[in-house]
Amino acid sequence: MSQTNLDIPSSNPSTSSPPSSRSGLQRVISWILGSIGPIAILLSFAAIFAFGHYTDWTMPKFAALMGQPAPVTADWCEEHSVPESICVECNESLMEKTPDFGWCSVHGVHNCVIEHPELAQLAEQPTISPEDKARADLAMTMPVSRENNSGCTTYLRRIQFASVDAVAQAGVDVELVERRRIEQTVSGSAEILYDPTRTASFASRTAGSVWRVEKNVGDSVEAGDVLALVEAEQVGALKTNLIRALAEQSLQRQNVERLHIAKDAVAGVRLLEADAAQAKAEADVLSIVQSLENLGLSVDLQSIAQLSEREAFEQLRFLGIFSALRTQVQTATVTANLLPIRSSIAGVVVERNVTQGEVVDTHRPLFQVTDTRQMWLMLDIPLEDLEHVQPGQKIRFRGDGIGHQISGQVDWISTAADAQTRLVKVRAVLPNPDGRLRDKTYGTGTIVLREDPNAIAIPSEAVHWEGCCRTVFVRDKHYFDSPESPKVFHVRSVRLGATDKGYTEVVAGLLPGEVVATTGSDVLRAQLLKNGLGAGCCVDE
Structure with a gap:
């Protein structure tokens, strides 16, 4: 009989591991081995980003890879946004600054080119004529001429570009300072009315x-x-009473004449009574005539006195009705009360x-x-704009829905302002020979305070407000001398006058022939403000 050997598991715990513990360890090891690849990729990306950050994302030159890299020289002025090697603000020896004459108390600007024409950015020094000085003096009396702050320091600044191409790429355009016709006006709502005197x-x-x-x-x-024609009973009664009074007057006159012929045989008392009765009859006639005159009916007493009662009545019946109209009304039964x-x-x-x-x-x-050959134009002008309005000044009116412009002259200025609106009435007389003007036409009226055919003017977009002064950017006169010439714009404070059709009058601060930045000049203003952050544009005096 054969014996079978059976393998009996050992009961020693040290020689065996639980199945659950072995599977957990395997999972951890598998996770670690599976994560090595992604972690390596993430570390690689991190290294690339770190390298790019510290090298400004520039690839090293081949020479640097093969050997010692060439030294890199930084040539950029962050403050003024041009290469530092050509920055005239950092290195003033590259471009000498213009003399600083400071504040001009006469014209209210800094570095006044009227008083110091050598400061103008022109090839040759200009001559300031007496007419230009007189023009500036007159313009400064106008209400729109506002001064700058004498403590402003922005006029000392210069804005530089790296090249002409940089100016073009920035979208900066320029325009020549020229003389133009400028009108200074005040405007208000207006209305055309019938002339009440007509x-x-x-x-x-x-x-x-x-x-x-x-x-x-x-x-x-x-x-x-x-x-x-109005039929009035009072008129008929007056006409009838006039016929009776005239008859009574005639009777009393005849009586007086008869008594005076026989005055030797008549008592004096009767003569006096007759004279009194005649005077009363004449007074009655005059009273009735005056009543008719008050109604607009004129009576020719001499003509009527020579007529019979019927003839006189017929003439009085058409009293006040002219011959042309009398022919029309005679065909009908006409009352005497007309x-x-x-x-x-x-x-x-x-x-x-x-x-x-x-x-x-x-x-x-x-x-x-109404006589429409002349009309009134009534304007409502703000009280604060009325200082320089005077009788005789030109007025232009453009009504709503009217294609043409109407001109007149200031005829009267009210001595009172409206208590609610603080507006003052200004009147102009408008000729209207063709009858084209209409009563109750509304629109805008403009009073011309001053006309200057030779004013210095620039596009309004060239002017900037820096918080305490009005400035423009004037191109340097050596801008095109050579490619290496600094491409500089000077900050110039200006005093402004009237604005007309997109152009603004420059009372002081610019001269004809200078070149200013217009379209895109906001780029220069932005650079000016960037450089002035924290400093402000004004200093205490």
Whole structure:
């Protein structure tokens, strides 16, 4: 019988490991071995970035790889943004600074070229004429001429470019300082109105009803033309009373004449009574005539006195109605109560507020007639702009929806300002021979305070405000002498005047022929502000 050998596992714990512990260790080892590659890649990238950071991402030259690298010399001025080897601010021997004459109390600028024309960036020193000095003196009296701060120091600065190409790449353009026509003006809202001295409203002088209307809106009238006829009972009564008074006056006159012929046979008392009665009759006639005159009806007493009562009545019936109109109304049954409403001026009927048959009184305007050959322009000017406005100055008006410009002259300046708006009324008289101007036309009025045909002016975009002074950038006169000439712009403080059509008058600080930076000059201003950070542009005086 054979015996089978069986392998019995050992019970000694030191000779065997739990399966779970062995599998955990294997996982750790596998993770470490698997992470070596990614970690090596990350370390490689970190080394590359570190190398690029310290070498400014420049590859070493072949000579440096094969041997000793050549020394690198830094040639860049960070402060002034040009190579340090040509920086005129860091090395003033490269370009001598202009003399500093400081503040000019006469013209309110620094390094005034009017007082010191040798400072101008021109090939030859200019001569300042007496006319230019007088022009500057006048312009400085105007309200828009504002001075700079005398403590400003930016005028001492210079802005340099590395080359002409650098200027072009920065988008900086230049323009020549020239003489131009400049107007200094003040403006305000304006309105065209009928001239009230040539406008009249007409109403009936007594109560009545409208018998006939003769004129309509838009009709032209002459002085004395009848606008309408009003039937008024008072008019008829006055005419009748006048006929009676004239008859009484005639009777009393005949009585006095008869008594005076027989005065020897008549008592003196009767003569006195007759004279008194005649005087009373004459007074009654004059009283009635005056009442008719008050209604606008003139009576020719001498002519009427020679007529019979019927003839006199017929003449009085058409009293005040002119012959041309009398022919038109005679065909109808005409009352003696007609009162004509006549225009006292020549012009155009602009309002009619009545129709035939209406009852009217003395308080209601029926017609308005205006002479439109002359109109008023009323402007509202701010009180602070009124100092230099004077009668006789030119005014230009452009109304809303009007394609053309209208000119006039200042005729009157109000002595009071509006309590709410602080605006002052200014009036101009506008000729209107063709009738193109319209009442209640609104627009903008401009008063020309000063006109200078030879003012020194530059594009408005060339001027910059630095917080305490107004400056421009003037190109150096040696800019194009040679390629190596420093490409420099000088900071120049200027005193400004009026602005007109995109150009600004320079009262002081520039001379004709100099060249200033215009389009893109903000680049120079940015460099100026960058260099002045922390220092400010002004110092205490």
